[in-house]
Amino acid sequence: MDITIIAESNGNELHPVTSQLVGAASTLGGTVTVLCPGGIGEKEASEISGVAKVVSLKGDCFSSFDSGAWSHVMTPHCGDGIVMGSSSPSGRELAAQIASKMGVPVVQDLTGIDNGLMMTRSIYSGKAVETSNASGSCVITLRQNAFEAASLGGSAEVVTVDSSSEVSVAVKEAIAKAGERLDVSEADIIISGGRGMGDPANFSHLNEVADIIGAAVGASRAAVDSWDEIPHSMQVGQTGKTVNPSLYIAVGISGAIQHLAGMRSSKYIVAINKDPDAPIFGVADYGIVATWEEALPSLRDELANL
Numbered sequence: 018m019d020i021t022i023i024a025e026s027n028g029n030e031l032h033p034v035t036s037q038l039v040g041a042a043s044t045l046g047g048t049v050t051v052l053c054p055g056g057i058g059e060k061e062a063s064e065i066s067g068v069a070k071v072v073s074l075k076g077d078c079f080s081s082f083d084s085g086a087w088s089h090v091m092t093p094h095c096g097d098g099i100v101m102g103s104s105s106p107s108g109r110e111l112a113a114q115i116a117s118k119m120g121v122p123v124v125q126d127l128t129g130i131d132n133g134l135m136m137t138r139s140i141y142s143g144k145a146v147e148t149s150n151a152s153g154s155c156v157i158t159l160r161q162n163a164f165e166a167a168s169l170g171g172s173a174e175v176v177t178v179d180s181s182s183e184v185s186v187a188v189k190e191a192i193a194k195a196g197e198r199l200d201v202s203e204a205d206i207i208i209s210g211g212r213g214m215g216d217p218a219n220f221s222h223l224n225e226v227a228d229i230i231g232a233a234v235g236a237s238r239a240a241v242d243s244w245d246e247i248p249h250s251m252q253v254g255q256t257g258k259t260v261n262p263s264l265y266i267a268v269g270i271s272g273a274i275q276h277l278a279g280m281r282s283s284k285y286i287v288a289i290n291k292d293p294d295a296p297i298f299g300v301a302d303y304g305i306v307a308t309w310e311e312a313l314p315s316l317r318d319e320l321a322n323l
Contacts, residue, residue: 019097019099020048021095024054025038026058030057031058031062033166034161035065037167038159039066039167041101051070051072053074055075056074063175065171066167070174071175072176073175073177075178076179077181084107092118093293099157100156101157103159104160121156122151123156123157124136126139127159134150177304180306184315185315187307191287195264195285195287205261205262207233207253207260207262207264207266209237209266209268209270210237210240210269211236213269213271213290213309217246218246229321237253238256241257254278260279264283265286267286268290269289271290271295274296277296288301288305289313291306291307
């Protein structure tokens, strides 16, 4: 069972209720992913025991709370199982929006839950207890301090997805983060394009970036199969070349299984794709939701200034 937890923040810090949500999730026995709106608390969330992955969601919309805008960005990252949040006013509002977009039920303000998805909550000002059962996907919110918090000691991977309308901001942060993770003495860098590049002539933009950073230019199978101008020798994937660079930049590549098989062991992966649901974001360390026309000029300019 997939369990997606919506982290609750308090100012610029992770709210303690997030650990309580993880604690409640651990009793259900599923794989826990934590979504951090605005990236707030991503490090702290990754250190909570029981968390398998943290998705740090960056974007202009997270500068202030707007459940409609937040749910639009967050819903594609919610799994098919249970989505869990806090029953704070903003948490309940966001849960309802996400449930509506997913087309699944929402149950608010729970005080108890077991691994059979039997749920309880107080009603009529605490004069009665309602019991309900869920089967399949659903969105739930849990009352603060009703569940035991999970302990620290985790070391979950942190994946960043940036939906900023100002693409240059996302590119700068991606480069800064890559610089923190990579050994500068390593020159094994690959920038690959997919069918999302639109035309083989547009690979010239990848070559420009590659010339600046001393990278090799690769391609997805879809690009190789679509255009005679893109030779098979450039193909990265299960039926092409398996690579293991320090930095892999995927541009306009959706992330088919055969392509992921050839590059997912890269030390650091940056993905640029206009589709927020693209599978490539599932393995990327940093994802930028944008077209290549928006992102590559900023990427080229920023790299040229390093």
